[in-house]
Amino acid sequence: MKKHVDFLIIGTGIAGLSYALKVASKGSVCIITKSKADETSTAFAQGGIATVMDALDSHEKHIHDTLVAGDGLCNEEVVRFTIEESNDRINELIAWGTEFDRKQSGEFELGREGGHSAHRILHHKDQTGAEIERALLKAVREHPDIELLEGYFAIDLITQHHLGVEVTRRTPDIECFGAYVLNPNTNKIETILAKTTMLATGGNGNVYTNTTNPVVATGDGVAMVYRAKGKVSNMEFIQFHPTGLYNPGEKPCFLISEAVRGAGAKLCTIKGDYFMERYDPRLELAPRDVVARSIDNEMKITGDDHVYLDCRPISREEIFHHFPTIYAKCLSIGIDITKDLLPVVPVAHYSCGGIVVDSNACTSIKHLYASGECSCTGLHGANRLASNSLLEALVFSHRAAQHAINQVSHINFCEEVPDWNDEGMVFNEEMILITQSLKEVQTIMSSYVGIVRSNLRLKRAFDRMDIIYKETEDLYNKSVHSVKLAELRNLINVGYLIIKMSMERQENCGLYYNIDNIKK
Secondary structure, eight states: OOEEEEEEEEOOSHHHHHHHHHHGGGSOEEEEESSOTTOSHHHHOOSOEEOOOSTTOOHHHHHHHHHHHTTTOSOHHHHHHHHHTHHHHHHHHHHTTOOOOBOTTSSBOOBOOTTOSSOOEEOSTTOHHHHHHHHHHHHHHHOTTEEEEETOEEEEEEOGGGGTOOOOTTOTTOBOOEEEEEETTTTEEEEEEEEEEEEOOOOOGGGSSSBSSOTTOSOHHHHHHHHTTOOEEOTTOEEEEEEEEOOTTOSSOOBOOHHHHHTTOEEEOTTOOBOGGGTOTTGGGSOHHHHHHHHHHHHHHHOOSOEEEEOTTSOHHHHHHHOHHHHHHHHHTTOOTTTSOEEEEEEEEEESOEEEOOTTOBOSSBTEEEOSTTEEOSSSTTSOOTTOHHHHHHHHHHHHHHHHHHHGGGOOOOTTOOOOOOTTOBOOOOHHHHHHHHHHHHHHHHHHSSSSBOHHHHHHHHHHHHHHHHHHHHHHTTBOOOHHHHHHHHHHHHHHHHHHHHHHOOSOBTTBOBHHHHTO
16 A cells, blocks of 8 residues: 655755655654654754844845855855845744744844854854754644654655656656655555655765765665766765764764864864964864864874864853853763863764755756755755754755645656565665675765875775675565665765775865865
């Protein structure tokens, strides 16, 4: 038996939930998420959401800062409408119940982060994403016309390929008819037919050993679109957050927000030497790619495993008021950031590339949308400006909702779609095959495709990944599917795309830095 829905949404972060609330009055809505609904990258976002609310600031300044951070690869039209529409989208977020920090006067308390020329970051202490997630999930759970299925994992998008039609990357009219989804209650793959599908699947940080992303961030949306022959771009631009808490063995890596440096914290070596003045006149408030490479270079020079973030220039009162979660976390491992140096290291944080979409979040596959980190909108270019990502998701999900509402009544369900066929498949009892391959993938990416790359490292990564890909596809084609096996497959697809697009880029730009390009 097939499930029919007008609006299928995969993912429960800000992109998926805000979209759901906007389309719910126009048809049946089903949201699926592979874990608990609040286990999203949105919920992990500490710093905030950027928008212009200060009389001394302007949209033009925010646009300029975004273009500078993007290092020439932003789509200026996208940058402009995203920022010009930001205030309307923020007001909707507030109307849904999100509470941002305010001054005693009632005005919003605005922070500043790296790459921004003004204070324009709305925040909720150091738990902004969690507050947004709370408000949106509450609104979704209370909506009578939205079905939310937790623990349901999307295996693949359904296209003409599943009808026996040959589809290639040059096929101009690929259509999405819904998704094959693994039901956790039955362990069976079910068919959800959808008139429209929204991918809001988040990032792919777990392709690396150390990441700030939640464990669910395995590049599922990007991998599914790539396998469906859709367009994916800019995957070489991986943003490494400069300041992940150095606490070996902890996953995900705890993030020390950009806002801490915005409040006055400074970076120094283990010997206590402050070093950012050697790299950029903006010091600790330089864009993330600059700061991350600076830290990486200092670690290579000294051979140390980390550097320190000195939070002592920030008053105790400000730390307790603005960064209570960070303070409590560090204290739990014996570090009092009001008087102790804080060990930090760059960690995989955000993917600036992804599924190519237009200004309405439409992908190259008909009736398929993508929003949030899994998408490539043109806003970020070669490097995301801090706190622009939550804003991007809001703006593009709004535009997608408007587009989908206008289209849905003209789309029919594809009843010819066959049910998933797992005849002849067997349960794979050797979990070691999956776990070991995952470790290999993460080691390859972390060792060879990190902050600084080279042609030799990329070639070695490509060759190693090809072997793991073939082994995993062989296992996948013989096994009854599990979430772990499907996630491994997705991470291999994503790793391949990062490597392949890195090999194709011939100049250093933004987050992409290849030592061989310096010699050209």
